[in-house]
Each structure stands twice: as C-alpha cells, then as structure tokens.
Amino acid sequence: MTSDTKRPEDCNDMREVRAGVDATDRALMEMLDRRYGYMRAAARIKQDRGAVRDEARKAEVIANARTDAEARGLPADQLAEIWDRLVESSIAYEALEWDRIREAG
Template sequence: MEDAIKLPDVCETMADVRAGVDATDRALMELLDLRFGYMRAAARIKADREAVRDEGRKAEVINNARTDAEERGLPASELADIWDQLVECSIAYELHRWDSTRRD
C-alpha cells in the first residue's frame, strides 16, 4: 500500500517531494478534465461558433490567474503565460467540439 502523501512542509526526502509532485500532477489533470468538461458544455450551449472566442473573457481569466498567483507569492507573470496557453488550448478544444457536434 502506498504511503500517505506528505505536505511540502513535512517532506524529509526527495522521495517524499517526488511523490507529492506526482500526486499533485494527477490532481491537476483531474481538475483539467473537469475544466475541459466545461468547454464541452460551452460548445453544446453556444449557438454561434463566433461566440467561442471571447477575447474579453480570455483577458479576464488570465488576469484572475495573475492576481491569484500574486496573492499567493507565486511567479505571476509566468503563470499568466501558462494560463494564456491553457485558454488558447481550451478555445481550440471548444471549437473542435462545436464543429464536431454540428456536422451535417
């Protein structure tokens, strides 16, 4: 049976750290799966393909991530760049889903 994952402040070995990172990566993937589920819902709900790309909403999401990162003392600019890529990937995914559900 797998040992319990230790929180960062109580890690004693690199094995502890690596186990925590791996578990966190799996949890992030689960959250991304949920996020992309919302993209599938958006593709189903939006009647107009042009509504998929919303630059105002994109800027809002990235700014929210930047602000949250700043408040947590994380590298805000770099995380905003990651969020920009995440949003672009999400838009591409949503466009694909939108198109695939409306084929003749």
C-alpha cells in the same frame, strides 16, 4: 493530499517530494479534465461558433490567474503565460467540439 503523500512542509527527502509532485500532477489532470468538460458544455450551449472566442473573457481569466498567483506569492508572469496557453488550448478544443457536435447532429 493522499494518505501516502506528505504536505510540502512535512517532506524530509526527495522521495517524499517526488511523490507529492506526482500526486499533485494527477490532481491537476483531474481538474483539467473537468475544465475541458466545461468547454464541451460551452460548445453545446453556444449557438454561434464565433462566440467560442471571447477575448474579453480570455483577458479576465488570465488577469484572475495573475492576481491569484500574486496573492499566493507565486511567479505571476510565468503563471499568466501558462494560463494564456491553457485558455488558447481551451478555445481550440471548444471550437473542435462545436464543429463535432453540429456535424454529428
């Protein structure tokens, strides 16, 4: 957390909670930016556009998220749904990047 945000267990009012949520959202966006950077790298590396969609890998990523959520006591079903949407969005983004890279080159 940043110096102006408290850990959840240290919050005493909703202003502190909201500051923590906002800081966490910004950190999540930074991580998503990095994740999509890996999708750009994958689009650059994969030679076959058909390799962009890998159902076995998708299932593995979602299962990993579910297992991690369960271990943390978080709502695993709902987070698996979020991960499914994240992976589908990542696949779509990677496909667009794959096309863009090859059209530009």
